[in-house]
Amino acid sequence: MPTDPVTRLLVVIPAWNEELALPGVLDELAELRGTASGLPPRTDVLVVSDGSRDRTVEVARERGVAVLDLPINLGVGGAMRAGFKYAYRRGYDAVVQLDADGQHDPRAIPDLLAAAAEQDADVVIGARFAGAGTYTARGPRRAAMRVLSVVLSRVARTRLTDTTSGFKLAGSRALPLFAADYPAEYLGDTVESLVLASRAGLRITQVPVAMRPRQGGRPSHGPLRAAIFLLRAMLALVIALSRPRSRQTQTRVAEEGAR
């Protein structure tokens, strides 16, 4: 049964000190919304400033988009949960998470929406290794990503090739769950959230997207960090998979729904 088409879409951009790259991303989105680009008629943008100490908030407000200004740095997971709460409480149908550094091409958002509608999926990942673009990872980072993909494909009962992508769509059934319980742990916003979603019976799928180089700021990983990433990714995966089905999660979802 195909889901209802998304009519109210919220593009959530978690941003931590991204005053350099953010304006480009916002301008691109504004341009897309003005044209017949395949975006839903009601597409809003929300920038979640994750305790930024630069002009991220001002830059976003100057461009007229909604801003959540977190008083402290919570990490991507914390910023996204705030975004999901905002979307759920204001009655949006779907959330697309977009990086503030310009790596994700907003023009791929209609592809995510199309995949959600066609495959009745609740979570759609914009995957970087699935054919489009030239994004590659090397060494231990690549190995870790491969293991994560194999294990999570099994958990989600579908083929996933890029489980650490931050370019994702969450549909209406995923919103209450993510609004209530989106993990703030390291890799919680990627690996653990997928485990959470598939355990809640949500359908996950992916579409290939091309990645672009960052438009400003510094990349967050070097070779040593890649090795540490391997270890932490494995730990995050093992913990997420061994975690008991949480009664706490159900309570929080119920509380969030009662608002």
Add this chain to the structure above:
Amino acid sequence: MSVYATALGISFLTVAAIVFLMRSRRIREKYAAAWILLAVAVVVVGVFPDVLATVARFLGVQTPINLLFLVGVVILLVVSVQFSVEISKLEEETRTLAEEVALLRRDLEDGLAAATGRDAAAPPSTPTPADAPDADAPPDQP
């Protein structure tokens, strides 16, 4: 002065320090309990050294003082794990509060913008967005 007398002195000091901190409300009772229990146990061992020797013999520990060290290390371990649990809980609570603060600030901005009829820092919207889901129109469009 025997080692037991030294232990006795240290544990009295510990109890005194904990009680002092509790009186000035700088630590809460639930954290103080563990330390007071520990200090009392050391007092008992200090006053009756034979208790330690008897328990050590019963458990098959050759040198009684090693039992003391073992128990001490285990207690410290338990207390630090308890602290990790408490810190994690605090972080989760802080995180929830931070999210709610940001969401409330946003609601407030919406409300102010609607009340003053001007676009302050936010796109046009109504004060109660939950009741009026179509309130926040795409901000960039006229």
